[in-house]
Amino acid sequence: MKGGDDAKVLAGGQSLIPLLKLRLASPTRLVDINGIPGLEYIRESGGYLRMGALTRMADLEASDLIMKRYPIIHDASVEIADPTVRNLGTVGGNISHGDPANDLPAIMLALEAEFVAEGGSGSRTMKAEGFFVDTFTTALNHNEILTEIRVPMASPRSGGSYLKLEKRIGDFAIAGSAVQLSLNSRGECERLGVGLTAVGPTAIKAKKAEEALKGKKLTDEGAIRRVGELAAEAASPTTDLRGPADYKKEMVKVLTIRSLKRAYQRAQRGGM
Amino acid sequence: MEGGKTKMHIAVTLNGKKYDADVEPRLLLVHFIRENLGLTGTHIGCDTSNCGACTVLVDGKAVKSCTVLAVQTNGKEVLTVEGLAKGGKLHPIQEGFWEKHGLQCGFCTPGMMMAAYALLQKNPSPSEEEIRRGISGNLCRCTGYVKIVESIQYAADKMMMAERKMEVPAK
Numbered sequence: 120m121k122g123g124d125d126a127k128v129l130a131g132g133q134s135l136i137p138l139l140k141l142r143l144a145s146p147t148r149l150v151d152i153n154g155i156p157g158l159e160y161i162r163e164s165g166g167y168l169r170m171g172a173l174t175r176m177a178d179l180e181a182s183d184l185i186m187k188r189y190p191i192i193h194d195a196s197v198e199i200a201d202p203t204v205r206n207l208g209t210v211g212g213n214i215s216h217g218d219p220a221n222d223l224p225a226i227m228l229a230l231e232a233e234f235v236a237e238g239g240s241g242s243r244t245m246k247a248e249g250f251f252v253d254t255f256t257t258a259l260n261h262n263e264i265l266t267e268i269r270v271p272m273a274s275p276r277s278g279g280s281y282l283k284l285e286k287r288i289g290d291f292a293i294a295g296s297a298v299q300l301s302l303n304s305r306g307e308c309e310r311l312g313v314g315l316t317a318v319g320p321t322a323i324k325a326k327k328a329e330e331a332l333k334g335k336k337l338t339d340e341g342a343i344r345r346v347g348e349l350a351a352e353a354a355s356p357t358t359d360l361r362g363p364a365d366y367k368k369e370m371v372k373v374l375t376i377r378s379l380k381r382a383y384q385r386a387q388r389g390g391m
Numbered sequence: 392m393e394g395g396k397t398k399m400h401i402a403v404t405l406n407g408k409k410y411d412a413d414v415e416p417r418l419l420l421v422h423f424i425r426e427n428l429g430l431t432g433t434h435i436g437c438d439t440s441n442c443g444a445c446t447v448l449v450d451g452k453a454v455k456s457c458t459v460l461a462v463q464t465n466g467k468e469v470l471t472v473e474g475l476a477k478g479g480k481l482h483p484i485q486e487g488f489w490e491k492h493g494l495q496c497g498f499c500t501p502g503m504m505m506a507a508y509a510l511l512q513k514n515p516s517p518s519e520e521e522i523r524r525g526i527s528g529n530l531c532r533c534t535g536y537v538k539i540v541e542s543i544q545y546a547a548d549k550m551m552m553a554e555r556k557m558e559v560p561a562k
């Protein structure tokens with residue numbers, strides 16, 4: 120948490136209140152943004168899937184649009200924390216918190232999302248890449264709040280998948296891998312997005328892995344394996360209660376390969 | 392919300408009864424319920440928002456009352472375990488825990504029952520898998536969950552039956 124004495128935005132409170140209880144954060148003021156109207160929505164318009172920052176994670180889980188067209192987000196929505204936490208926790212909070220163990224940041228990196236922030240001096244749009252600066256630190260300025268999360272609209276030959284390994288239901292990830300794939304008309308990889316959870320100081324965009332498959336067929340087992348290996352190389356996990364670092368790296372490889380295969384199946388079915 | 396000693400006024404409807412109070416902004420909902428209102432059915436089992444012993448409903452949604460500030464419930468409706476029984480008659484969920492031995496020490500039980508209540512409101516006939524997912528924010532250190540799942544199944548059946556009876560026109 121940046122500076123102990125500043126005001127803090129309170130959204131779902133499911134990360135912030137636990138920090139306050141443990142005295143890991145002690146802001147002098149909390150600004151409850153739940154009263155701001157019009158920040159809870161999920162819709163497609165103007166070429167984007169748009170989610171208001173105060174959209175609850177339970178609403179992601181319940182959304183038909185998300186389930187049918189953005190399965191990568193649906194995958195996460197049923198695995199983030201537990202249903203009680205998801206009733207309050209917000210999409211904006213999950214992203215603004217800057218916790219590498221949160222699940223949505225890696226997905227936003229894979230989807231090449233954009234974030235809209237409003238501050239004293241107006242509004243600006245940031246790319247997900249570059250937004251996650253360090254653990255608990257994002258590109259948001261202190262006087263800004265995140266208002267909208269935008270994801271380029273899913274194209275017909277695209278599919279995504281998020282896989283997360285957890286010790287028990289409801290826990291943070293040991294490791295997680297988000298994969299978003301677009302195919303060209305010949306069935307080759309046109310674009311690949313790979314984001315990793317809980318294996319570094321921030322969520323990680325595995326760029327070399329993303330490049331490795333360009334123009335290749337998804338039937339090329341060697342190429343798929345290579346994506347997994349490059350994703351593991353991009354990870355820099357630490358050894359902790361959730362497992363040793365080398366194990367987590369290996370899991371990144373396995374999860375990325377599985378996630379890629381599932382994303383491919385879904386892309387062939389038109390996203391679902 | 393101002394820190395320090397400034398109190399804020401809240402008006403909350405809890406188990407159908409209106410309460411007005413001046414509380415510190417930092418007061419957690421669970422402390423408000425237990426200490427200010429003296430309703431100790433809602434338990435505190437952890438410091439980390441993990442166990443769900445403190446689960447209550449706010450405007451119909453299950454939340455961990457140790458991870459909500461009391462001031463955030465201003466103008467809202469809260470339901471705690473004390474609000475389940477009506478007119479001295481146990482709620483089918485309570486009856487289910489009784490009949491199916493859904494508790495041993497009972498510490499997790501109020502939270503379990505409130506999570507089950509919220510689940511059955513959304514999904515009146517959940518599968519075992521859906522029940523297990525539905526209560527995944529609630530930890531029990533005694534039962535191994537099998538009996539809890541059975542208790543909730545019992546309640547679901549009982550509530551469905553009550554519903555059907557109401558649909559049958561009176562003779």
Ligand SMILES: Cc1cc2nc3c(=O)[nH]c(=O)nc-3n(C[C@H](O)[C@H](O)[C@H](O)COP(=O)(O)OP(=O)(O)OC[C@H]3O[C@@H](n4cnc5c(N)ncnc54)[C@H](O)[C@@H]3O)c2cc1C
Nearest residue numbers: 128130131132133134135200208209212213215221222265
């Ligand atoms: C038991 C438990 C298990 C959990 N497991 C997982 C898990 O497996 N995966 C996972 O991803 N998360 C998990 N979480 C975290 C949960 O998903 C949080 O709800 C979420 O990360 C934060 O969202 P929030 O709305 O509650 O944010 P808050 O707690 O309100 O805020 C978090 C931070 O973000 C800032 N913030 C919030 N909204 C905005 C905004 N719009 N603009 C600017 N800043 C903002 C706040 O100032 C604060 O610093 C878990 C939480 C608990 C309690």
Ligand code: FES
Nearest residue numbers: 436442443445457
């Ligand atoms: S007391 Fe454990 S989750 Fe609230």
Ligand code: FES
Nearest residue numbers: 495497531532533
């Ligand atoms: S009955 Fe003892 S914790 Fe559940």
